[in-house]
Amino acid sequence: MFNVETIRKDFPILSRKVNGKPLVYLDNAATSQTPQQVIDVIVGYYSNYNANIHRGVHTLSQEATDKYEQARQKIQNHFNAKHAHEIIFTSGTTHSINLVANGFSTLLKKGDDILVSALEHHSNIVPWQMLCERTGANLKVIPMNQDGELVIPEFDALLSKNTKLVFVNHVSNALGTVNPIEYIIKQAHLYGAAVLIDGAQSTPHIKPDVQALDVDFYVASAHKMCGPTGEGMLYGKESWLKKLPPYQGGGEMIAEVTFEKTTYADLPYKFEAGTPNICGGIAFGAAIDYMNAIGFDAISKYEHELLEHATEKLLEIEGLKIYGTSKQKTSVISFNLEGIHPYDVGTILDKLGIAVRTGHHCAQPIMDYFNIPGTVRASFAFYNTKEEIDVLVSGVKKAKMMLS
Amino acid sequence: MSIKDIQNEIIDEFSMFEDWEERYQYMIDLGKDLPLIDDQYKTDSNIIKGCQSKVWVHADLKDDKIEFTADSDAIITKGIIAILIRVFSNQHPKDIIDADMDFIDKIGLKEHLSPTRANGLVSMIKQLKMYAIAYQTQLK
Numbered sequence: 001m002f003n004v005e006t007i008r009k010d011f012p013i014l015s016r017k018v019n020g021k022p023l024v025y026l027d028n029a030a031t032s033q034t035p036q037q038v039i040d041v042i043v044g045y046y047s048n049y050n051a052n053i054h055r056g057v058h059t060l061s062q063e064a065t066d067k068y069e070q071a072r073q074k075i076q077n078h079f080n081a082k083h084a085h086e087i088i089f090t091s092g093t094t095h096s097i098n099l100v101a102n103g104f105s106t107l108l109k110k111g112d113d114i115l116v117s118a119l120e121h122h123s124n125i126v127p128w129q130m131l132c133e134r135t136g137a138n139l140k141v142i143p144m145n146q147d148g149e150l151v152i153p154e155f156d157a158l159l160s161k162n163t164k165l166v167f168v169n170h171v172s173n174a175l176g177t178v179n180p181i182e183y184i185i186k187q188a189h190l191y192g193a194a195v196l197i198d199g200a201q202s203t204p205h206i207k208p209d210v211q212a213l214d215v216d217f218y219v220a221s222a223h224k225m226c227g228p229t230g231e232g233m234l235y236g237k238e239s240w241l242k243k244l245p246p247y248q249g250g251g252e253m254i255a256e257v258t259f260e261k262t263t264y265a266d267l268p269y270k271f272e273a274g275t276p277n278i279c280g281g282i283a284f285g286a287a288i289d290y291m292n293a294i295g296f297d298a299i300s301k302y303e304h305e306l307l308e309h310a311t312e313k314l315l316e317i318e319g320l321k322i323y324g325t326s327k328q329k330t331s332v333i334s335f336n337l338e339g340i341h342p343y344d345v346g347t348i349l350d351k352l353g354i355a356v357r358t359g360h361h362c363a364q365p366i367m368d369y370f371n372i373p374g375t376v377r378a379s380f381a382f383y384n385t386k387e388e389i390d391v392l393v394s395g396v397k398k399a400k401m402m403l404s
Numbered sequence: 405m406s407i408k409d410i411q412n413e414i415i416d417e418f419s420m421f422e423d424w425e426e427r428y429q430y431m432i433d434l435g436k437d438l439p440l441i442d443d444q445y446k447t448d449s450n451i452i453k454g455c456q457s458k459v460w461v462h463a464d465l466k467d468d469k470i471e472f473t474a475d476s477d478a479i480i481t482k483g484i485i486a487i488l489i490r491v492f493s494n495q496h497p498k499d500i501i502d503a504d505m506d507f508i509d510k511i512g513l514k515e516h517l518s519p520t521r522a523n524g525l526v527s528m529i530k531q532l533k534m535y536a537i538a539y540q541t542q543l544k
Contacts, residue, residue, distance in 0.1 A: 019424070341478035343457045348480075351424050359456050373457070373477060402429060403479055 002298040007383050010035035010290075014383065021353030024388045024395075029173055029332055029379035030357050031223045032204055034287075038226060041286040045279040053278055054269075068278055071285030072268070078288045079218065080209040081235050085267040088241070089281050092232035093200040094123040096219035097167075099234055099271060100196055101127035103244030104165060110136030112164045115155070115193075117179065118144040118369070119172040122362040124198050128167060137164070144369065148175040148324035156187065163193040170202035174363040174377065175324025176332030178202070185215050194240060200224055204381065205303060205330045207296040210235050222280065227287030231280030234271070241267050248273040299382040303331040306380040306389060313393045317400065323375055331380040334361070337396070340403045342376045348399035349376075354392055407499055410491050411507035418511035427512050428480065435482030439489065441473040452524060452531045457481045459528060463535035469494050470539055472532065484513070484525055492532050497543065500536035505529060 008014050011033045016023050025033060045067075051060035053068050069084070076084045090096045108114075114128050118141050132139045142155045150168070166188040171178050185195045196217035199208060203220040210218050217240065222231035236244070246253055246264055253273040255263040264270045291299065310333055314320055319338035336342055346358030359374040360367045367374055378392055405413070421427045441450070445462035452459040457478030464471045472489045476482040491507075492500050508514060508525070 341457050341481075343478045344480045348428070351428070402425070402432065 002294065002302055002382075004302070004383065004385055007294065008385075010037060011383055012036060012039070018353040018355070019351050024352075024354040024391050026378040026380060026384065026388070026392060027355045027357050028204065028381040028384075029176075029201060029224070029377065031229065032226050032381055033383065034228070035226055035290050037290050038228070038283050038286045042228065042279055042283050045282055050279070052275055064278055064282075067282045067285075068276075071281045074285040074288050075233055078207065078292065079235055080211050082211060083238055083267075086235055086238055086241065088234040088236065088268045088271045089276050089284075090219075090232045090234050090271075091230050091277065092221040092223070093198060093219050096217075096232055096234035097124055097196070097198065098127050099247045100217050100219075100236070100244070101131045102247050104194075105131055105134050106245055107243070108135040108137045108164055111162060112137040113140055113158070113160065113162045114138070115140050115142055115158055115163060115166045115188075117142045117150055117168045118365055119148070119150065119175065119177060119179070120167070120169060120363065120365075121173050121198070121200070122364070124167055124169060125365075128165075138162075141365075142168070144366070147326050148172065148177045148366070149326045150177075150179055152180065152183065155184065159187060159191050159193070161191060163188065163191050166193050166195045167198070168195070169198040169200070170206070170208065171199075171330050171332075172324065172363070172366075173201045173332075174361040174366050174375070175326070175334055176201075176329040176379075177324055177326040178206075178328035178330060180328075181215070182213060185213055189214065201330065201332075205296070205300050207292075216240050222284035222287060225284075225287050226290055227284040228277075228280045231277050231284050233284070238267065241271070244271075246270050246273070294382065302382055303380055306384055306386065307331040307333070309386050310378065310380065310389045310392070313389065314396065317393070317396060319400070320396070323370055323372070332377060333379075334375040334377045336372060336375050337400050337403070340400065342374045344403050345376045345396065345399045348402060349392070349395045352391070352395045352398070354395050356392075407491055407495055407503045414487060414490070415507055415510045421512075424512070428483075431483035431487070431513075432479050433483075434486045434490070435476075435479055435484075438475070438482055438486040439471075439473045439493070441475045445473070446475065452527050456524075459485055459524070461485070461528075461531055461535075463532075463539070465539050465542070468543060469496055470500065470536060472535070485528055487511075488528055488532060492536075497536040497540035501533055501540060503533075 013033050049060050049063040051064045053065040072084050072087050075087045114137055128139055140158050143151045145151055168179055181197050188195045194216040197215050199218050199220040204224045216237050218235040220233055223229040253265050253270050255265045321336055323334045342358040349356055357377040441460050441462045446460045450460045457476055459476045461474045472493045474485045
């Protein structure tokens with residue numbers, strides 16, 4: 001059974017104090033905290049079987065390789081990929097996106113269209129802008145409405161035989177909107193376009209099934225799923241991954257090298273040049289195990305309760321406005337107090353031991369749309385409690401009193 | 405008053421407060437007395453980089469002394485820049501350049517001194533001193 005008090009005991013950091021107050025960590029959309037079970041795996045790796053993988057004949061190397069490949073299988077199972085070699089280890093979502101963008105630079109030509117959503121994180125805008133500069137393709141934006149939802153009829157209208165790629169996040173990092181990716185994938189495929197879904201903000205809450213979605217690429221970061229930083233994944237359909245050229249040259253990614261010609265290794269190694277973050281990959285697998293042991297149904301049900309509680313309590317504060325009011329949302333609340341800068345609110349909350357994010361959340365186009373400098377963003381994880389939300393609410397009230 | 409005297413005066417004022425809340429409240433109040441920048445100078449080129457909130461600063465030379473005006477869209481940041489301007493305004497460029505900034509630590513705002521801090525106190529000090537260096541060159 002889901003018991004938040006038991007779960008909280010798994011996270012050593014949750015018992016520390018900040019500015020003399022018990023930490024209330026509500027910046028989970030930036031990075032999640034790490035349970036002891038994952039920390040133990042990291043310590044265990046360096047204490048027992050730290051070695052380079054895929055090369056050594058010695059026992060440690062074999063053990064490390066086995067664990068690393070087991071982690072790949074865990075990720076494969078979690079996302080229900082058809083093959084383990086469709087899972088590429090990367091340093092995170094940004095790296096995964098760049099890998100695909102770079103690959104497409106050889107496949108695109110002038111006049112081709114790339115569609116991105118207005119809800120994107122900067123990391124999902126800049127690589128495509130660079131790609132368009134290199135290839136002469138056009139970057140077109142699927143607009144959003146006042147609720148922070150994508151305007152689907154506009155998306156339909158943008159699709160054409162020129163559309164080669166569609167990039168949308170599964171969940172918006174700034175607003176928490178869950179986008180209708182099933183529809184987007186289906187429609188894009190009618191025009192033969194490939195679809196990449198950024199799962200950085202969805203994977204902490206939802207368990208995606210890449211085969212059921214029929215998605216071409218799906219990317220995620222370990223550190224938002226109770227895993228370590230500097231580790232992530234790219235899922236790509238085998239047919240697409242075979243088509244894309246390697247991203248970086250180096251060891252691991254080659255089959256045979258002479259000065260005349262290099263033959264690339266098979267998937268997934270073709271995209272994994274150099275010594276990877278071995279410990280990170282293994283810990284990513286452990287984090288996925290940890291979250292699955294709790295269960296994503298239980299996680300999303302509980303987080304939804306937190307979201308409803310926080311929304312209700314925060315809206316009781318006069319002059320507080322929530323940005324992103326889509327019916328389909330993950331446990332993220334972006335808000336502002338009327339006439340008060342989000343930075344000021346964040347500073348006061350920090351003094352009270354409450355960690356939130358303030359600013360534009362790397363999504364400046366969204367802030368421009370609402371004509372605001374930024375927001376205060378509180379994002380909840382399954383280890384947060386209603387009591388912590390009440391601490392946030394009284395903190396916001398205090399900030400309002402001090403800053404008005 | 406010299407820069408040192410003003411700094412000591414501010415240290416005295418802040419020493420009366422018992423907790424962060426009173427300190428911040430006072431800082432917010434100081435922000436309300438900030439000599440406001442004229443609208444014509446509130447341009448993008450006068451924005452100090454490295455702050456999460458916007459801070460505009462303008463400097464004028466009057467009788468060999470620099471007069472600073474500023475503004476910010478965040479109220480705590482406004483308090484911080486107001487303290488800096490109280491210290492630096494109506495001072496000779498050379499004294500501004502040579503000023504020691506230890507007093508920040510003594511008024512309990514050390515946490516804002518970290519170069520990665522989003523409010524950019526370090527950038528503000530740097531920018532004010534840059535103005536002093538520019539005017540010092542003019543005076544020579």
